[in-house]
């Protein structure tokens with residue numbers, strides 16, 4: 001049986017750039033190609049990591065899946081239904097099934113709301129329960145799920161009375177309270193102290209297993225991706241350049257960009273010795289307004305040869321079972 005919960009086909013998000021007078025006269029329009037035709041699917045109950053540097057399009061992809069942005073092209077299928085463009089009523093239903101954990105839990109909470117109010121709000125919006133006592137039970141259960149025990153102790157706290165880790169637990173509880181099928185977690189631990197990160201990821205993983213949830217985990221940090229995810233897709237300038245099982249990608253990377261990301265992780269990746277020698281990477285990420293022709297990574301790639309920029313952009317090919325990479329030389 002098909003176990004796919006979400007399937008994305010050739011998804012694009014291009015943002016128009018404000019035109020100069022000359023461009024207006026010439027009817028020219030330039031675009032920032034934030035997400036430039038990506039395809040992947042996530043199985044139910046799995047954790048899929050989107051990894052890459054800032055500006056690679058991973059957060060835009062998360063927002064497209066959350067339906068916070070309308071795609072420019074492509075298709076999103078969720079639980080077998082086309083959800084690419086939704087009417088307001090269907091969108092509200094979809095948002096109950098797909099929830100998001102934001103990078104900064106402090107900014108995503110109303111500072112005048114106690115933890116109880118933060119958790120009750122989605123219940124009220126989605127008309128889950130009109131009964132106060134019933135809502136209180138659901139709030140209490142959600143706090144227990146994220147290991148804020150005893151829940152009564154945390155219910156009356158305002159965000160500033162919680163530690164960074166506790167705030168992220170409340171943010172996670174807020175997503176769980178609606179019993180979603182999938183959670184988009186955008187850099188959920190990047191604003192948390194190093195000492196608490198592992199604890200929060202551990203809690204998120206335990207909850208995911210208990211409730212058979214699916215996560216899209218967005219991160220720039222390969223060391224947490226290795227520990228946390230089942231599969232990884234590496235994004236560069238709006239495209240997926242490598243994708244496969246997490247262990248396979250970390251142990252046997254093929255694309256020079258993935259190798260450079262792994263080499264940049266100074267500590268061993270999840271307890272393993274980093275065997276990849278430093279792969280130099282040249283310069284900065286180019287602007288998504290002006291994507292290099294051919295392989296978009298070629299200006300920064302130390303292995304680039306003439307065919308890398310003279311020929312068509314390399315497409316993902318299967319280099320071993322379930323392991324895909326887009327490189328003209330190595331794949």
Ligand code: SF4
Nearest residue numbers: 295298301308327328
């Ligand atoms: Fe580097 Fe060429 Fe492969 Fe692109 S196609 S990643 S430029 S070797």
